[in-house]
Amino acid sequence: MSEWDEDIAALDMSDVEKNGLQVYRNYTKAFEREQAKKFAAEVNSESHDVSRLDKVCDAIASDDERLIPVIACAFADEALDEMYKREIPKGVPGGRDSLFSGYGPFSSLSKRIQVACAFGWMSEDILKDMDSLRKVRNKFSHLWDHESLLGYAEKAPTSDITPVEMMFKEHEERLLLSGVENLDGLGRLRIRTIWLLGRLYYETLLYPLAVKQRLQPYVVLYGEHQPKLLSQVSGVCSEYTRQVLRAKI
Known part of the structure; x- marks a missing residue:
């Protein structure tokens, strides 16, 4: 050879x-x-029903800007909760329900994010970005004067959310991501959050499955022979990316 x-x-x-x-x-x-x-x-x-993803992306694309972190975190919390309940065995000593209540390891969004990161059950950038939105959501919940938070999309940590337009640079035309960098902070936040939730939804369904089969998750989820579900998720995210871009023209 x-x-x-x-x-x-x-x-x-x-x-x-x-x-x-x-x-x-x-x-x-x-x-x-x-x-x-x-x-x-x-x-x-x-079969996978992406109607729930479609609904949350619609909200992220059009609702009041101060609701974006709240909506995103509620969706992520639900998706992670379902992932753990689907993947954690029922025969856990003390009962599986105890893991999700009180001070259990899956009792809050912050804990669910931490456990997923610690055990490699999802892409690290998704979890870090969701934690950034969680911190903003918590800040909102402790302030009565929400008017003071206008413009938060231009500031950290929301401004530091992974720029999907750069992550998928080679596919930006097909995914309708070209032009995102020219939007204002709010427009970029809407689109980045849409894709963040799309990837989170996709990975909560498939990432643990790949890990359990001792496969390389990124290869089987995003590689040459990716599942059809990725196209469905990308289709939803691209459609609401289009809507945000049109609204800014």
């Missing part, structure tokens, strides 16, 4: 060693592709 990947070819190794390493890499990639296909087929065999 003389067709090596560029990084393997640059290694200070004998040709025999490079051949062995290349064969191993090729086998690993082929195995991962088959696992991704199998995972997608399993997910595609079930």
Whole structure:
């Protein structure tokens, strides 16, 4: 074998060693592709209703700006609650319900975010961004003069939410994300929150499943053989991205 990947070819190794390493890499990639296909087929065999995602994206795109963190956190709280109840075994000592009540590890949004991050059950950037919105929501709940919060979208931590338009730069035309960087802070926040909730919804359904099957979640969820659900989620997010962009023209 003389067709090596560029990084393997640059290694200070004998040709025999490079051949062995290349064969191993090729086998690993082929195995991962088959696992991704199998995972997608399993997910595609079930139907998924994205109407709830559609409804929350509609609210994020059009409701009062001060409601954005409240709505987003309520949706995330519900989605994470459902994820844990779906994935945590019923035979937990002391009863599964105790985990979700009182001072249990899943009793609040902040705890649900922390546990998901600690055990790698969701992309870290999603959890960090949701925690940023949670902090803003909490700030709102302790202030009676909400007029003083106008313009909050231009300030941290909301202004630091991952810019989806940069994350999906190579797909920005197809996903209708071109032009987002030209919006004001509120417009950017609406669109970034829409995509944040879309990804959170998608990953609460599939990320733990990939982890349990000992697969690389990012590969099987976003790679070449991604489940059809990703297209459904992207379609919803793109539609409300279009609405926000049109409203700003």
